[in-house]
Amino acid sequence: MNTVTRPRILVVGAGFAGVECVRRLERKLSPDEADVTLVTPFAYQLYLPLLPQVASGVLTPQSIAVSLRRSKKYRTRIIPGGAIGVDLKSKVCVIRTITDQIVNEPYDYIVLAPGSITRTFDIPGLTEHAFGMKTLAEAAYVRDHVISQLDLADASQDPAERASRLQFVVVGGGYAGTETAACLQRLTHAAVKRYPRLDPGLIKWHLIDIAPKLMPELGEKLGSSAQEILRRRGIEISLGVSIAKAGPEEVTFTDGRVIPTRTLIWTAGVVASPLIATLGAETVKGRLVVAPEMNLPGDDGVFALGDSAAVPDLAKGDDSAMCPPTAQHALRQGKHVADNVIATLRGQARKPYVHKDLGLVVDLGGTDAVSKPLGIELRGLPAQAVARGYHWSALRTNVAKTRVMTNWLLNAVAGDDFVRTGFQARKAARLKDFEYTDAYLTPEQVRAHVEGTARQE
Secondary structure, eight states, X not given: OOOOOOOEEEEEOOSHHHXXXXXXXXXXXXXXXXXXXXXXXXXXXXXXXXXXXXXXXXXXXXXXXXXXXXXXXXXXXXXXXXXXXXXXXXXXXXXEETTOOEEEEEOSEEEEOOOEEEOOOSOTTHHHHOBOOSSHHHHHHXXXXXXXXXXXXXXXXXXXXXXXXXXXXXXXXXXXXXXXXXXXXXXXXXXXXXOTTSOGGGOEEEEEESSSSSSGGXXXXXXHHHHHHHHHTTEEEEESOOEEEEOSSEEEETTSOEEEOSEEEEOSOEXXXXXXXXXXXXXXTTEEEOOTTSEETTEEEEEEOGGGEEOBOGGGTOTTOXXXXXXXXXXXXXXXXXXXXXXXXXXXXXXXXXOOOOEEEEXXXXXXXXXXXXXXXXXHHHHHHHHHXXXXXXXXXXXXXXXXXXXXXXXXXXXXXXXXXXXXXXXOOOGGGTSOTTOOOOHHHHHHHHHHHHHHX
């Protein structure tokens, strides 16, 4: 009896790029044309730009975690786990499930959208004592931690301990770091009014970055406006400065200052997922080199996009320019890769990816924001309207839009609440505990595992 096997399309990662790719594949492919599988540890798409608002309690965690299973038409098979290696020769992806089982998933076409991880450096104590802001769990955990510092400072009889618990350090002057510092500073500023034993003057927020400017992509004027807003709120900004070492109760800056603190939040950039290194293919700054059509040069069955791919930015007219790792590009690349996978499947020509950046938005909480839509510089309420309007419209489902809008309205009317939700466990969790960066295999381990499994079968 003849058995007809449908082509197998494997998508790795459920971020902006991966989910947009899967959704478009479902819409444009008939069920008998291909089987689609998605590898992700969580069956939701995280709207990453709004994480600082989850950390500050403006939004609930559920509101920015968009379920992948809401659609009744959804036919993609989900493997709950993370890809830890890819054998291009055997066309096998090695996956570690959420129960730590190692499984092999064969494919005919693979779309690599594993995203990025927090970039760290060899700084003593950093991974042991710093928090990140890259996952939903981290945002919820940081919120609990910050509120617990107020609780513990209020209960403490030791002036030195109280002072250290009320100082907070955020490293990274990009969008994530700036918005995190801005949103959490607003939280502590509002919360301290409920702690009559605490001196509001003891609460100090530090935002530091090794770069000479805050968010240089915004331009000189808007960048200066953002700095002025933060400084007016009392956030101390130090540029040209980083961390020399980190401890459980203090942080040493590279300019020699020692800041007593129990809270170090590290948002100093991202790097491509370690999965890319398992391929043994050419990379640029850790990102997989791909053609303008986003396929691996010389391999029509491998596509990569998003934060982990060095996608040529043809809109800039510069041969060396790469698309920045932004949600705006990832969303459009996801749809474009799906079209190119379908074109390859049907023997049609693939098209290069071209997209001109539409602008930038930075939500600093309350009525404070700076935005640059289509090159137009905005500040204050107009900028806030553009920033929140952009984020709201980018949410994929009406349920998510309703939840986010309801949260914003409730926060505007009722203000903040200062409840710890229980994520704060007795055992502290830090940067190294959330992203599982030690789970990946080397290219040699991937090959040995695939060959060993094949012999057993």
